[in-house]
Amino acid sequence: MKNYFIARARRLRTTPYTSRIEKQGVTAYTVYNHMLLPAAFGSLEDSYHHLKEYVQIWDVAGERQVEISGKDSAKLVQLMTCRDLSKSKDGRCYYCPIIDEEAGIINDPVVLRINENKWWISIADSDVILFAKGLAIGNKFDVKIIEPNVDIMAVQGPKSFKLMEKVFGDKITKLKFFGFDYFDFEGTKHLIAQSGWSKQGGYEIYVENTKSGLKLYDLLFKIGKEFNVKPGCPNLIERIESTLLSYGNDMDNGDNPYECGFDKFINIDSNIVFLGKEKLKKIKTEGIKKKLMGIKFDIEEINLTESMDLKDERSNIIGELRSACYSPHFRKVIGIAMMKKPFWEVSQIVKIEINGKTFDGKVCDLPFI
Amino acid sequence: MKNYFIARARRLRTTPYTSRIEKQGVTAYTVYNHMLLPAAFGSLEDSYHHLKEYVQIWDVAGERQVEISGKDSAKLVQLMTCRDLSKSKDGRCYYCPIIDEEAGIINDPVVLRINENKWWISIADSDVILFAKGLAIGNKFDVKIIEPNVDIMAVQGPKSFKLMEKVFGDKITKLKFFGFDYFDFEGTKHLIAQSGWSKQGGYEIYVENTKSGLKLYDLLFKIGKEFNVKPGCPNLIERIESTLLSYGNDMDNGDNPYECGFDKFINIDSNIVFLGKEKLKKIKTEGIKKKLMGIKFDIEEINLTESMDLKDERSNIIGELRSACYSPHFRKVIGIAMMKKPFWEVSQIVKIEINGKTFDGKVCDLPFI
Numbered sequence: 086m087k088n089y090f091i092a093r094a095r096r097l098r099t100t101p102y103t104s105r106i107e108k109q110g111v112t113a114y115t116v117y118n119h120m121l122l123p124a125a126f127g128s129l130e131d132s133y134h135h136l137k138e139y140v141q142i143w144d145v146a147g148e149r150q151v152e153i154s155g156k157d158s159a160k161l162v163q164l165m166t167c168r169d170l171s172k173s174k175d176g177r178c179y180y181c182p183i184i185d186e187e188a189g190i191i192n193d194p195v196v197l198r199i200n201e202n203k204w205w206i207s208i209a210d211s212d213v214i215l216f217a218k219g220l221a222i223g224n225k226f227d228v229k230i231i232e233p234n235v236d237i238m239a240v241q242g243p244k245s246f247k248l249m250e251k252v253f254g255d256k257i258t259k260l261k262f263f264g265f266d267y268f269d270f271e272g273t274k275h276l277i278a279q280s281g282w283s284k285q286g287g288y289e290i291y292v293e294n295t296k297s298g299l300k301l302y303d304l305l306f307k308i309g310k311e312f313n314v315k316p317g318c319p320n321l322i323e324r325i326e327s328t329l330l331s332y333g334n335d336m337d338n339g340d341n342p343y344e345c346g347f348d349k350f351i352n353i354d355s356n357i358v359f360l361g362k363e364k365l366k367k368i369k370t371e372g373i374k375k376k377l378m379g380i381k382f383d384i385e386e387i388n389l390t391e392s393m394d395l396k397d398e399r400s401n402i403i404g405e406l407r408s409a410c411y412s413p414h415f416r417k418v419i420g421i422a423m424m425k426k427p428f429w430e431v432s433q434i435v436k437i438e439i440n441g442k443t444f445d446g447k448v449c450d451l452p453f454i
Numbered sequence: 455m456k457n458y459f460i461a462r463a464r465r466l467r468t469t470p471y472t473s474r475i476e477k478q479g480v481t482a483y484t485v486y487n488h489m490l491l492p493a494a495f496g497s498l499e500d501s502y503h504h505l506k507e508y509v510q511i512w513d514v515a516g517e518r519q520v521e522i523s524g525k526d527s528a529k530l531v532q533l534m535t536c537r538d539l540s541k542s543k544d545g546r547c548y549y550c551p552i553i554d555e556e557a558g559i560i561n562d563p564v565v566l567r568i569n570e571n572k573w574w575i576s577i578a579d580s581d582v583i584l585f586a587k588g589l590a591i592g593n594k595f596d597v598k599i600i601e602p603n604v605d606i607m608a609v610q611g612p613k614s615f616k617l618m619e620k621v622f623g624d625k626i627t628k629l630k631f632f633g634f635d636y637f638d639f640e641g642t643k644h645l646i647a648q649s650g651w652s653k654q655g656g657y658e659i660y661v662e663n664t665k666s667g668l669k670l671y672d673l674l675f676k677i678g679k680e681f682n683v684k685p686g687c688p689n690l691i692e693r694i695e696s697t698l699l700s701y702g703n704d705m706d707n708g709d710n711p712y713e714c715g716f717d718k719f720i721n722i723d724s725n726i727v728f729l730g731k732e733k734l735k736k737i738k739t740e741g742i743k744k745k746l747m748g749i750k751f752d753i754e755e756i757n758l759t760e761s762m763d764l765k766d767e768r769s770n771i772i773g774e775l776r777s778a779c780y781s782p783h784f785r786k787v788i789g790i791a792m793m794k795k796p797f798w799e800v801s802q803i804v805k806i807e808i809n810g811k812t813f814d815g816k817v818c819d820l821p822f823i
Contacts, residue, residue, distance in 0.1 A: 090482040091460040092493030093759040094690075095776050096579060096702030097484065103760075113459040115466065116485040119579065119702060124461030185587055210465060210488065212581035216588045218554055222729060223592015321463075333465030333488060360591060390462040391472075407464050 097121055100146035101236050101295045102302060109316040117147030117210045123318040130413060132315075133322040136285055140244035141317030142305050145282065145289070146236035151194075151206040151214045157226035160358075162196060162204050164220060165213075167342060167359055169352035173198045178263040178278055181206075182342045182350055183213060188361035188368060189338040190345065191216060193330065195280065197265060197291075205235070205291070209332035234293060238302055241287035244312035249288055251308050252301070253277070257288070265291075273297035282319040284327035284454075322410045325419055328379070328452030334408045335377060335421045341365070343373050344423070346451065376429045378404075379453050382418040382437065382446040386411055395422055395435040395446070403428035404435060412453075419453055420446075466490055469515035470605050470664045471671060478685040486516030486579045492687040499782060501684075502691040505654055509613035510686030511674050514651065514658070515605035520563075520575040520583045526595035531565060531573050533589060533728055534582075536711060538721035542567045547632040547647055550575075551711045551719055552582060557730035557737060558707040559714065560585060562699065564649065566634060566660075574604070574660070578701035603662060607671055610656035613681035618657055620677055621670070622646070626657070634660075642666035651688040653696035653823075691779045694788060697748070697821030703777045704746060704790045710734070712742045713792070715820065745798045747773075748822050751787040751806065751815040755780055764791055764804040764815070772797035773804060781822070788822055789815075 091097070091114050098120040106123050113125040123144055126132060135141065153161055163170050166181040167188075173179060175198055183192040183206075192213045197205040206213055214232055221228050240249055249257050253268045257277065260266060265278035275298070276291040292298030306314055330336060336345045342365070343351065353365050380395070387409045395404035402425075409420030424433070433448040460466070460483050467489040475492050482494040492513055495501055504510065522530055532539050535550040536557075542548060544567055552561040552575075561582045566574040575582055583601055590597050609618055618626050622637045626646065629635060634647035644667070645660040661667030675683055699705060705714045711734070712720065722734050749764070756778045764773035771794075778789030793802070802817040 087476065088459045089462075089480065090457045090494075092482040092484040093458075093757075094484065094700075094703055095758065095760055096700065099760040107456065111458065113461040115461040115463065125459075186591055191584060212584055215560060215581055215585035219585045219588020219590075220592045221588075222555055223589045223594075225592075331463075331465065334463055388462075389464065391464055391468045 091116075100144050101292070101299060102144035102146065102238065105299075105302065106144050106316055111316070111318075118149045118208065118212075120147040120149070122147035126316055126318065129321055129410075132317055133320050133413065135313070135315055136242050136283060136317055136320055136323055138243065139313040139315065140240060140242035140248050140287075140309060141315050142302065142309075143239040143241060143282075143316075143318050145239045145319065148207050148237050150233050150235045150291070151208060151217055152203070152231050152233045153206065153217060153228055154203040155228040156202065157221075157228050158202050158204055161217060161221055161226050161228050162206070163357055164359055165217065166196070167352060167361065167365060168350040169355045169357050170196070170198070171355070171357055175200050176265055178265060178280055180350060182345075182347050183216070184342060184361040185338070186360050186364065188341040188364040190332065190336055190340055190342060191338060193332050193336070197278070205233075207237070211332065234295070236292045236295065236298065238290045238292055238298060239281045239287060240290070240305065241281045241283045241317065242285045244314075245287035248305060248309050248312050248314065252304065270297060270301050275301070282329060283323050284329065285323065322412060325408055325410050325421065326412055326414055326454050328421070328454075330377070330421070331408065340375075340423065341368055341373070343368055344375050345377050374426045375423050376426070377451060378422055378424045378429050379449040379451045380406065380420045380422050380435060380446045381415060381449055382420070382444055384418045384439070384444050387418045387420070387439065389420070393437060395424070395437055397428065397436070398434075406437065414454065421451070424448060460485075469513050470661070470668060471513035471515065471607065474668075474671065475513050475685055480685070480687075487518045487577065487581075489516040489518070491516035495685055495687065498690055501686055502689050502782065504682070504684055505611050505652060505686055505689055505692055507612065508682040508684065509609060509611040509617050509656075509678060510684050511671065511678075512608040512610060512651075512685075512687050514608045514688065517576050517606050519602050519604045519660070520577060520586055521572070521600050521602045522575065522586060522597055523572040524597040525571065526590075526597050527571050527573055530586060530590055530593075530595050530597055531575070532726055534586065535565070536721060536728055536730065536734060537719040538724045538726050539565070539567070540724070540726055544569050545634055547634060547649055549719060551714075551716050552585070553711060553730040554707070555729050555733065557710040557733040559701065559705055559709055559711060560707060562701050562705070566647070574602075576606070580701065603664070605661045605664065605667065607659045607661055607667060608650045608656060609659065609674065610650045610652045610686065611654045613683075614656035617674060617678045617681050617683065621673065639666060639670050644670070651698060652692050653698065654692065691781060694777055694779050694790065695781055695783055695822050697790070697823075699746070699790070700777065709792065710737055710742070712737055713744050714746050743795045744792050745795070746820060747791055747793045747798050748818040748820045749775065749789045749791050749804060749815045750784060750818055751789070751813055753787045753808070753813050756787045756789070756808065758789070762806060764793070764806055766797065766803075766805070775806065783823065790820070793817060
C-alpha cells in the first residue's frame with residue numbers, strides 16, 4: 086500500500102507534546118478532534134510487543150474535554166447519554182454512549198464527574214461541544230460549556246504502575262480502575278485517572294498546567310529507563326485484540342448502542358430523561374437487525390482503509406468489516422465487523438476479496454481476548 | 455521540514471473519488487469533516503500556476519452537506535447565522551458565518567437555499583450537524599436533519615467554463631456567481647453551482663448519484679485534454695493570495711465575525727432572530743480588540759504548522775500568524791494574522807522568528823489581490 090503524507094496546517098492542531106514526539110521518532114499521524122494524534126513510531130508490531138511488556142508515554146491530547154458546569158450540568162450530561170448517571174460519584178469515570186433522538190451514536194466518551202456541578206466529557210472524534218451547546222441553548226439550561234485547556238498524557242503498559250509510583254508514591258497504586266484523583270507534582274496538582282486506550286493497564290494524566298505537564302513528561306522518560314519506557318500511541322493491534330471500540334471506525338451515527346453491544350450502558354427502565362429513550366425502547370422490542378462481531382481470517386496481512394464487504398457463498402453482502410489488523414496473538418488477521426441478521430452467529434463463514442483474491446473468515450464473539 | 459505519513463482507517467472516510475485520485479498521483483492528504491481531502495499532487499507551486507491558467511478537477515467531498523428540511527427549516531438556519539436570510543432566493547448560495555451565543559464562530563459555510571423548506575449547509579471543518587440537531591431538539595423544531603449522500607466535485611480554473619460547456623451546453627455558462635441549478639448528464643440531474651474554493655472561476659458539482667458522478671469525472675478528464683485538465687485540490691498559495699479564509703486556520707471559535715472582517719454578513723439591525731445577536735451588538739458598541747490582517751515578509755520560504763507569534767521591537771506579542779506561504783505573485787511570503795489592537799494598522803512592522811533567525815514583516819490590507 087502506498088503511503089501518503091499529511092499536509093500540516095494550524096487547523097490540524099499541534100499539542101504541547103508535538104515537538105517532543107517529533108524528536109522521539111513519530112512517523113505517522115492521524116487527526117482526532119481537529120488535532121494531531123500520533124499513530125506510529127515505526128513498526129506497529131514492535132510497538133505492540135513493547136506496550137504489552139513495558140511502559141509507554143502517549144500524547145493523547147486529541148482526546149479533548151467538553152467541560153459542562155453550572156446548575157443544570159448534571160441534567161444536560163444525562164440528557165445526552167442512555168447510561169444512568171443518577172447514582173454516579175465524584176472522582177469516577179463512566180463510559181457513556183452519547184446518542185441522538187434516533188438513538189444513533191454521536192460519540193462514546195468517558196465522562197468524569199468532577200462534582201455534581203462540573204463534568205468533563207473526554208470525547209472520541211466528533212464535536213460533542215456543538216451538540217451540548219445546541220441542546221443547552223435550545224433548552225435554556227443554566228450551564229457553561231467550554232473546551233478547557235487539558236492535554237492528556239497517557240502512561241500505558243504493565244510497568245506504568247511502577248513508573249508512576251516513583252513519581253507520585255504509593256497513593257497512586259491505590260487508585261481503582263476508572264477512578265481519578267488529584268496528585269501533586271512539584272507543587273502542581275494534576276488530575277490522574279486509572280484508565281487509558283489499552284488494556285495493558287495505566288493512567289491518563291489530564292494536564293491543565295502545560296509547563297508542569299511537560300516537566301513531568303520529560304521526567305517520566307528520564308526515570309523510566311529502568312522500565313524500558315518508550316514513546317507510543319494507541320496501538321491498532323492492541324486495541325483490536327482488546328476490543329476497545331473506536332468511534333468512526335467500528336461504529337458511527339448510523340448505528341445504535343444495542344447494535345454495538347453496549348447493553349449494559351443502556352438504562353431504558355430507569356426514570357432518567359435522555360434523548361432517544363423512546364426509540365431505544367422500540368428497538369429493544371423489535372430487535373436489532375445488525376450487530377458488531379469479531380471475525381478471524383486465516384491470512385497474514387490486511388490494510389483496511391475503508392469498510393470492506395463481507396459476503397456469503399452466493400456473493401450476497403452479509404456484513405461490513407470496519408477495523409482489522411494482523412494479530413500476533415492469534416497468528417491471523419482479526420477484525421471488527423457489523424454483521425447483518427441472521428449472519429452474526431459464531432462460526433458463520435464470510436468471504437472477503439483482497440487484491441482480486443477471495444479469502445474465508447469466521448465470525449466470533451467479542452471481545453477477542 | 456520532516457514529512458509525516460497519514461495513518462489510514464475507516465474513521466478518516468474515503469470519498470467516491472479516492473481510488474481515482476490515488477491513481478492520478480495525489481501525494482498528501484488533510485482531513486476535513488472526518489474525510490480525506492487531497493492536499494497536494496506533487497509541487498504546490500506547479501499546481502498553483504496550472505490552476506491559474508488551465509482547469510482542474512477537485513475531489514472536495516470533504517465539504518459535507520447538512521440538509522435541513524421541514525416546516526421550521528428556515529427558522530433553524532436563520533437561528534444559526536448572523537446573516538439575514540429573510541430575502542434569500544431559491545437557487546442561490548449564501549456565505550454565512552455560523553456563530554454561538556457568545557458570537558464565537560462555529561463554521562463559515564455556504565448555505566444553499568434549495569427551497570423555503572429545504573436547505574443545504576455546505577460546511578467547513580466542524581460538525582455543524584450536531585449543533586443543528588441540538589438546537590432543533592432543544593427548541594422542538596419541526597425539521598429533519600441529515601448528512602445527505604453528496605460528494606462535491608469541483609471544476610476550477612479559467613478554462614473550467616469552456617470545459618463545462620462541452621458537457622452541459624451553453625446554459626451552464628449563464629449561471630451567475632453563487633447561483634445554482636440542475637443540469638442533465640446522460641439522464642441524471644446534477645445540482646451545479648458557480649462557486650468553489652478558488653478565485654480562478656469554476657463550478658461545484660454536488661454529486662448525489664455517485665455512479666453518474668464518477669462517469670462525469672472520467673469524462674471531464676477525457677474531453678478536457680484540449681484545456682490541459684489536471685487533477686488538483688484547494689491550493690494553499692492560491693487561497694491565501696485570494697484571501698479565501700479557512701475555518702480552523704485563519705479563525706476559530708475564539709474569534710467573532712467582526713474580528714474576521716465579516717461585517718457585510720452581519721445583520722444586527724434587522725428583525726431576524728439568531729444566536730449571539732445581543733453579543734454582537736455589544737461587540738459593535740465596544741469595538742473589537744483584534745482583527746485579521748495580511749502580512750508580507752521579505753523572505754522566500756515558510757512552513758507554518760501552528761500559530762506563530764508576531765512581535766514588536768520590544769518582543770511584546772502583538773499578533774498571531776495563522777496561515778502563510780511563499781507567494782509567486784508577490785515574490786515574498788504572505789500570511790494571514792490575527793493582530794492585536796492597535797497593531798493592526800497598515801505598515802505596522804512585525805517580527806517573526808524562524809529557525810532562530812528574526813525577520814521583519816509588514817501589515818497590509820486583506821484581500822491581498
